[in-house]
Amino acid sequence: MATATHPERAGPGEGPGATALPAISLERISKTYRSGGEAVAAVRELDLRVEKGEFFSLLGPSGCGKTTTMRVIAGFEDPTTGTVRLHGDDVTQVPPHRRDVNMVFQSYALFPHMTVFDNVAFGLRRKGVAREELNRRVGEALELVELAGRGRTRPGRLSGGQQQRVALARALVNRPSALLLDEPLGALDLKLRQAMQIELKRIQRDVGITFVYVTHDQGEALTMSDRIAVMNEGRVEQLGTPAEVYEHPATRFTAGFIGTSNLLSGEVADTGGGVTAIEVAGAGRVLAAGGAQAGGFPAGVRVDVTVRPEKVAIARAEPRGDLVRLRGTVTEVVYLGSATHYTVKLGNGAEIVVFQQNSSDAVGAAERGDTVWVSWRPEHSSVLTN
Amino acid sequence: MATATHPERAGPGEGPGATALPAISLERISKTYRSGGEAVAAVRELDLRVEKGEFFSLLGPSGCGKTTTMRVIAGFEDPTTGTVRLHGDDVTQVPPHRRDVNMVFQSYALFPHMTVFDNVAFGLRRKGVAREELNRRVGEALELVELAGRGRTRPGRLSGGQQQRVALARALVNRPSALLLDEPLGALDLKLRQAMQIELKRIQRDVGITFVYVTHDQGEALTMSDRIAVMNEGRVEQLGTPAEVYEHPATRFTAGFIGTSNLLSGEVADTGGGVTAIEVAGAGRVLAAGGAQAGGFPAGVRVDVTVRPEKVAIARAEPRGDLVRLRGTVTEVVYLGSATHYTVKLGNGAEIVVFQQNSSDAVGAAERGDTVWVSWRPEHSSVLTN
Amino acid sequence: GVQGQGGNQPAAEDFWAGKESNGRLDFANWPLYMDPGKPELAAFTEETGIRVDYDEAIQDNPTFFGKIQPMLAQGEPIGYDLIVLTNGIELTKLIELGYLAPLDHDRLPNFAENAGRIYKHTAYDSGNRHTVPYASGITGIAYNPDYVDREITAIADLWDPAFEGKVGMMADPQELANFGLLRIGVAPADSTEEDWAAAADALEEQRDLGLVRRYYSQDYIQPLSSGDIWMSMAWSGDIFQQNAEQGTNLRFVVPEEGGTLWSDNMMIPYTAPNPVDAIMLMDFLYDAEVAADLTEYITYIPPVPRARDILARRAEEAEGEERELLEQVVGSPLVFPSEADYDKLHNYVSVTTENEESFSPLFLAVSQS
């Protein structure tokens, strides 16, 4: 319904490089906090463009600067250097209450002394929207989040998930050019969190507003985003679609942070045809697709190779085919119900984790102490740049 | 090290029915809370035997009586009816400070005004253990939890995980006949939680003490336990090894509570040879292994059939072989990185969730809107009793 | 620093020039010093149209002085236009500091006509330049015969160990000193600094023997009536009033060693906003009939000798119980002492601003132990 009144807003998936001005752009943003003589560089020379209508996630470990970035966009922090633009306009000096973006806070930050209706109407009232239109728009927003009829309730009487939705409605009703969500599901328990993920995604699809989403939960980012920026120590480590980031991590950090990853260190033995051969001392030769760095590596260089546990097969017999294959001993078997985790120790002491779904055909592939083969296709391993 | 001084204690896996007296046995325990005229039956006629050296978990939804059960064992609550035995001795009347079990509290409940050392030494001091032995045992306990050298610190200065380990050491140092752990990891974040799960399991293996573990996290219970009691509304719904409980849920509650489960309702069409055929209206015929109820069902009875999402295969072409096979339309595809979730809507409107690992061979098996076949082996579906 | 308050006295004419009646005044007096119905004030209002706010704000001289002094030092009104203080160091200081309005005797015709001779020639304010007496009285001993089964006659009885913890003494340094001096056989008015030290010793001995329960100001009456103390230093009129009002059976005696005679005086602070109204009330109270009314109730010594004749006449006219009471008042040596009675009474120890430094701490140390 909100879409109807905003025909100019592009749908999701238009992707980077579209000719329209980006909804948000951060240009060489730095933010250094000073507290008691010490200086903490929370964000360092960050460049970021979020396109209109995108579901854009910032993903990264605690303290990497996600919240700071959001607060700079919303105007709660002055950046130490750099420029913030909304739809091309420089808003670096504009105070938060005059920026056309809205924020959904992790703790909801609902006004406990106001009814749900008044909470949602707060922004419109500040803008001086007329009574009738206000009633209509608040009503629509509450319907959107499926809370029509709860307008008279105080937030304190709502469940966590409902409060979450009020917070969302309160922001959405203003039809901001972008919505900033800082770990909006962080305080919810697992079940509710999963339900709200689906809900949020639906709402974003319906209204077509740009979402900038902060989470430190990899799963959440992968499931919901159009694009993900993986942050580390105030910088963007990698930026891309969920599949790009997951399947082809560019850096050791990304590989480690998103999902479980196996890492092997070795020397480049041979490069050619888009495939790199790496000699892993004491374990064997590993082939890897070029990954992010298609240009290839000079022989002799020390590099890391990564492969996702779910791409690795485990077997007692040596597998056949064009596969990377290594031999080792099972040191741990953990039954997880829907899947089993195996830890296999290679000849050089490195450990490979294998994730195997307890599917129809899967039989107890191996037991603790077994000598086994682990194998995967070369295109599933990536060579990391740092 | 603690094992050395307790040669009489059996290792894990001795299983139920061993001739030794059980470490803990609860006989027809009920506990009714009365508050302001209302009576809440928290635990109802509960029977439970925990064997020596077992890692035993109580698993169930919030409010099902897990904490109450633990508190009855520890002696903090008088049961309304029933008998509590430790190693065969009736301790129903014994106050907590004279029971030879120790508890690890969810919030740790460390003594904030004492050093780590004094926290750990507290129990030994109450027992009047001599200075030298006390120093040695506390030292050993701190080493066990990898906190040697932090003895002089106050708990307030430790991280959550470290506090957790102090709580553990404080209980373990007394070499109780059983250790009760009430959601010991509940307050930790995911990463730390996983690390502590491994740690806890290692420690339990090392010291060989009986652990009674409360969690409402199915994953945690499945990974760590020798046996699991699934509780619901003050009663035990099912008791068994993780694989028994997961693969063959006996009740609808267990099936739903542990992991995701697909449920289909139908009428028994045919029984024989340990296999039951169920006619699911509008979807087709489903075969199921007898499951918990090997005796078979009379034809015409309405029953539920369950199958785990990871046991279900999805394909565009009709699969061959001795499989249960149903046709439907993909309504949702969620990329989770290591796996993909498909939701398939059957002819009768029921939904089947399929979980497919993004393994080496897995290709995008289906897309939203595709008409597909879902299939599984009959022995992977169970018929539920209620 | 805090400024000094040297007395620079305005002449009476200058003070009164241009002052007029404002139709009201605030009067601070001692408790038990006027009939609770305030008939005299009602009469005054009826006659002059001036409203009087009466406040029983004064319970002892030092405290009241301490309270008003800072305000007077600031040149601020103290909230009262007419106050009543006893002859003694505080009054001396008020006069010395120039805090009192010089009285315009042209406005005090009743005083000129009716005041007794001795009240016109007081040592502490000769010529009544600042004060006119309100009433005089005797400090003696009161006791409660419900508890004391023998007759009390002497100050020495206040030192009798039999009455351990049952004796009340006064906290006012001058009152206390007087009794201490009488106890050691020295006439207060002639006492020297050595006598003071000896008197203080005697009083401390009395205290340390455990005889004294507490040092009181006006509040000795209630515990004396209820038996918390059995005997106490007391003011003559109070005891009559208490007996009359509460039906108690207290006795008042002028001790063998002698009692003290004092006068309470009316005066007008120089900052008073309504001095004309105040001086009018002063003079009104010297109307002989009014003075007789007052005396009938408070049973202190009136400064108007004619009050006795008026009361005697009223007694003759009255009947029954009232007559008896009036006769008792008229015949009481405590209200109308004879010359012989006066002989037994002593004047106050004379404390000046010069020797106060050596006086007050000595006796304060007795009461504030």
Next chain:
Amino acid sequence: MAATTAAEAAPGRRPAGRRGRLAPYLLVLPGWLWLAVFFVAPIASVVSMSLMTGSLTAGFTFTFETANYTRALGLYWEQILRSLAYGGLATLLCIALGYPVAYWIAFHGGAYKSTYLLLVLLPFFVSFVLRTVSWGFILADNGIVLGTLKDLGVLPGDAGVLNSAPAVVFGLAYNFLPFMVLPIYAVLERMDHRVVEAAHDLYAGRLQAFARVVLPMSLPGVFAGVIMTFIPTSADYVNATILGGTHNTMVGKVIETQYLVNNAYPLAAAITVVLMAVLLAGIFAYARALGTEQVMEVQAG
């Protein structure tokens, strides 16, 4: 975890901009001024007055006269020590009675906790002076308590409690007991009950659990209570005046008399400074060990 609590985050998060940086100063300015003019300056002024000489008639001038202090100590050391002793005894009495009460309300008050607490506070709705005066009447030698006991023959006819040191200490403890109960209650109430269970679990009986865990953990509350009772009781004179007799004068009364009755300002100021120094020196040593913030937090309840 990502979730910092509001309390942690609060002081760190500040609005941006120069105006934002000025905001706290604008907010505290009126309060600062008030406290500077009517608290700090008066304290300075009492210290300066204690070093003056002069008389009411001549005026008082600043001469750095330290003799006021030797006089103050020489004349009134007894009253000062007595005040500390009465204050100390009353504080002990408050702990002895207030701790169990706070403990019982916090741990066993159940649903009626706040009601009990309210009952403890309710007497404050009656003027402090009036309550104290009432005790004077209640405890009179032939009043409703002693009189009744005497009539019953339980007490000898000449028994009395009024105008004695015990009566003063009793009155002080009476008037300041709630100031002891409140902070102890606040700490106990906030205490995680599981810590006590943990002590029982680790073989501590009731007495041991109390002595080793509950008591030490509640000490900040006791400390706050001590500050809030010891200082005012030591400096009070209302109770001593109404309920005391000879040899019961407290230093507050001396200060009051010297100021308000004798107008001996420099001497009075010197006694005041001595009292302040004695009390505040102790308190600051004490608060330093504990942190004033924590104590005030407890005071705030």
Next chain:
Amino acid sequence: MTATEGTRGGAGAEAERGAGPGAEAVAGAAPRRVRRRPDWGKYLTWAVLAWLFAPILFMVAFSFNDAQGRHNVTWQGFTLRWYGDAFAYPDLNAALANTLSIAVLTMVVSGVLGTLLGVALGRYRFRGRAATDLVMFSAISAPEVVLGAALLSMFLTMNVATGYLTVLLAHVMFSVSFVAITVRARVLTMDASIEEAARDLGAGPVTTFRLVTLPLLLPAVTAGGLIAFALSVDDFIITSFVSGSTQTFPLWIWGATRVGIPPQVNVMGTLIFAVGVLLAAGNVLLARRRAR
């Protein structure tokens, strides 16, 4: 303290495992532990409450005493006369009016100043924060005579006449810190992001304070204001130093103790107490409602 049980536990616990009294005897049967011991804590609490209320009961009872004369200390029969004649003493009425008006003004002024202080201390880090804490702590802990004497010294030195105004100044001084710490405690537990949310939704700093911060602080501000009111109404010592000729209710009672307190004081005391009880009870009920 509350332990009436000995310390038999402790050292002997290991040896006593499972040997609770009568453990064997009741095996199998549904046990009901009967460990009724006298609840000493409760008795003591009630005894202490009785102590706290004794003089109040006395006060209330004697507001109905048919007292003759000045001394209202012996029971002379029941009467409602004093309630009808509650305002018989004009100077007592004036004292009460002073007390109440000073208390209200104190509540308002220290409410405003204390709230601002509390917000600043709870929300910001700034130069002088520690000093402010120290001054507030000293002002709270300083003995009343010292405060009274210090103020009087200053007023004397500066030639300021004492009276109504100086009483008000003093009352605000000693209550402002109480308001500040009460408000600060609330600010510290208040989620700062709620105010940010308001800013985010288009409210400027002033609007945010008016619509969000202040309403959220209101319970603490009210509580602080009530504390200030109570402290002001009850203050005797400081007031007696700086009151000059101004009378307040406690000062009037103090003066009256020397000559007998008229039943009207009991009546007024009883009425004030009743209002307090009603307010408190209402507050508790309201809190219960809100909690539900």
